[in-house]
Amino acid sequence: MKRILDRADERILAELTRNARIPHAELAEKINLSRNAVRQRIERLERDGLIHGYTIVAGEGRPAQSAIAAMIFVYRHDRMRGGDVISALRRICEVVSCDVMSGEFDLVLRVEAAEPDRIRLVWQEISSLPGVRDTHTSFALSSVIRR
Structure with a gap:
């Protein structure tokens, strides 16, 4: 059964989105x-x-080993029954969204x-998946908004 969020739940989610490390006492005071x-x-x-979990978004002081990002646009053989492709993508850790x-x-x-070579290997893996028609x-080049 899907639960309906009330105003307090929505405010908790909004505050945790802004700062996932906010202490419960401070969050309680805010709402x-x-x-x-x-x-x-x-x-x-x-x-x-x-x-689903909590994550870290590295700031400007991040060490020099920053990630290279690529967008891969995928055409599937069958849009409606392409769930196998999505299941396979879930197992590739470099696929972040x-x-x-x-x-x-x-x-x-x-x-x-x-x-970049690792992106090429991931692309090869994705391209060879059964159900993928083309990519x-x-x-x-740069990431200007990252939330």
Whole structure:
């Protein structure tokens, strides 16, 4: 059963999106709930799949080994029954996002790796998947908005 979010849940998600490390006590003060109520709500949001995990977005002081990003546009043989392709993509750790698209392309992937050669190997793996008809790849020159 899908649970409906109330205003407090929405505010918790918004605050955690801004700062996933915010202490429960500070978050509780911001949304006028007790610390224990905030903790219980966060645990429920995690259990219900509304929070899948927490991540780190490296800032400007990041070490020199920054990732190279490429967008891979994928055409599948069958748009409606191409679930095998998506299942295979989930197992490739360099694929950091996958969006199902309307229009010309079926899928848009963001692939990140430390070296361009690794992107080429990932592209070869994706291109050879059964169900993939064609691909088009573009390297990102810079990333100006990253959330």
